Amino acid sequence: MIYLDHAAATPLAESARRAMTPYLAEKFFNPSAAYLPAAELRREYEAAKERIAHVIGAKGADLVITSGATESINLAFSLVSSSAETLISAVEHPAVRANAQRGAKCQIVQVDANGRIDLADFQAKLNKNTQFVSVCLASSELGTVQPISDIARLIHAERQRRALAGEATPLYFHCDASQGLGLMEVKVARLGVDLLTINAAKIYGPKGVGALYVAHRVPLRPQVLGGGQEMGLRSGTENVPAVMAFAAAIEEAAKHVSSEQRRLRQLKQQLHQDLADLPNVRFLGHPKTQLPNYLVLSLPGFDAERLIFALEAQEVYLATGSACSANKGIKSPALEAIGLNDAEIAGSLRITLGKLNDSSNLAEAAKLIHAAVRAEQQRMQGQG
């Protein structure tokens, strides 16, 4: 198997698996129970939250543990009332798009041809009624990293203007860091966000667990009511094993982020060179700010799904567009937003590298991709 879809899912790291194991059948207690081993377990759980928070420059008390990025995003959007105006980029995850539309008005900021947000358009659309801004750290389709701290500065200026004008409309900034975490430094203060979504399953952690960072001043509304866990913001018995594994995974990712960046950038460069002579190939995403593991390309005239099926027969696994949506057949809004035409979208492939790749399996992947494209070309010519 040559796995080229690390943005869709990652295998559980051995360190994360080890971190989880004692909490399955031994330290399995309910952390809310009154006796000592349960209280100890609560301390370990809180310490693990502290460790997760530390990686993003926050405190454990700033984190609400959730069942994953989608729930985190939904919880962040609990701030949006039905009368609120929201502002999002054109390259957001379906969870962000769906939630942004719950408000009275949702404006969408344009991106440039590389998928990077247009700051002038952002500034034009950020108005006195905007209550909630959500921009991803990196788009899942293109991997283009967004200028989050620049956006935060514009938001800060608008907040100051409102304060001086005596306007009471609140304004919050959420960033979905599902893609990007583990591949670049992510610190909430440097980013300047009020809310940050992170996810374990994309960084070799367990599935079914994520977190929402919530700055102190943000009056989040609980979406799941019950026993009052997670400071009353997200009830339900704590998933201790998952959080222990999440902590191990995010710490491991943070520890190796620089070396992994370098390694992936080199691998990406190698694969880029190997695929540069594909017919009419166009590489997508910002050449400089794209995540180091993303290689997105379009082969106009080809049917990307056919190529994927041809490659799966060779045990090479890659994606078209985002794998996050269970609703198939929807054209990728991100690829439309960067101005691709239908043929370019239909021929687009997303390769995302990670721990399962090395120079040798990528050289092999390149050969197999070339072969699949040639075979498909011959098939099409035979039809023509």
Added chain:
Amino acid sequence: MIYLDHAAATPLAESARRAMTPYLAEKFFNPSAAYLPAAELRREYEAAKERIAHVIGAKGADLVITSGATESINLAFSLVSSSAETLISAVEHPAVRANAQRGAKCQIVQVDANGRIDLADFQAKLNKNTQFVSVCLASSELGTVQPISDIARLIHAERQRRALAGEATPLYFHCDASQGLGLMEVKVARLGVDLLTINAAKIYGPKGVGALYVAHRVPLRPQVLGGGQEMGLRSGTENVPAVMAFAAAIEEAAKHVSSEQRRLRQLKQQLHQDLADLPNVRFLGHPKTQLPNYLVLSLPGFDAERLIFALEAQEVYLATGSACSANKGIKSPALEAIGLNDAEIAGSLRITLGKLNDSSNLAEAAKLIHAAVRAEQQRMQGQG
């Protein structure tokens, strides 16, 4: 360790751990991905849902997988609009109570001295405006099993009355089966419910996963928006390992339910006899319909928390009231509802048996409980 708190948490069964393992680092794909191993994974996931559903007499398509009972309960209550009237019993979980109060009016049905719902009071309170009824299969504090199918019959009669009278007000029946599943047969058709909450963590399955059974006609509103997973009702990448383990755990529980019932009933009887001569002891819960693993007792005049701390020093772990609430210091509504006075509530202990118990460790537990009570008695007399 002598663990007497199986209603609060259970260790992961070896079969469930084995069922989960291949999905951690090998079959780790995103089930929404386009390539074959991902599609195979989706089939395995759907098959596991089918197996879970089968145990409760439903179809896989009737289940929405959630992060646990609390989320399932919240999702069920998505049917309750702010103008709706709700009807719940006096012995519900905090998640049910909190959600029921989101409606315009929440009525609470009395229970008898054993914690069993008063059907006459239920009938009196079920009126033409009631839109949502929620009654637990067994209360977590008392283990008293509720007459769910009798309640379902009353609800059915009210629905028929509405239909004949041309009244359009809908009426739904939700049952929280978090306690009871694995200890008795649970079949949705026999219970007559529209919605049923089940949970893996209480039946030796993994933490962080549960399900909501939803009958066909019930127009549930999604609470978590995004990629459209779980038939659009609960977005978020599927937690495949947890669901595989959930399926293994619920199947194992169902397979052994009769023998485990017998075994637990015998153990309970043994412990009941061993504790019957505690000073002024009163056993709580319905003598016939209490779950076979519940032994709830009150020692008026004693401080149950002090006893728990004394016993934890002997590595005997048991509970006061419900361990589900992270908000401490709240008087148990269930124990108040059965008419206990403050001294009886303060002296109440909940023992819930399970796989970690046998005749020998329960005999030992009884001795240690007697010793703890004697020591506490002497301390109190010394103070007096």
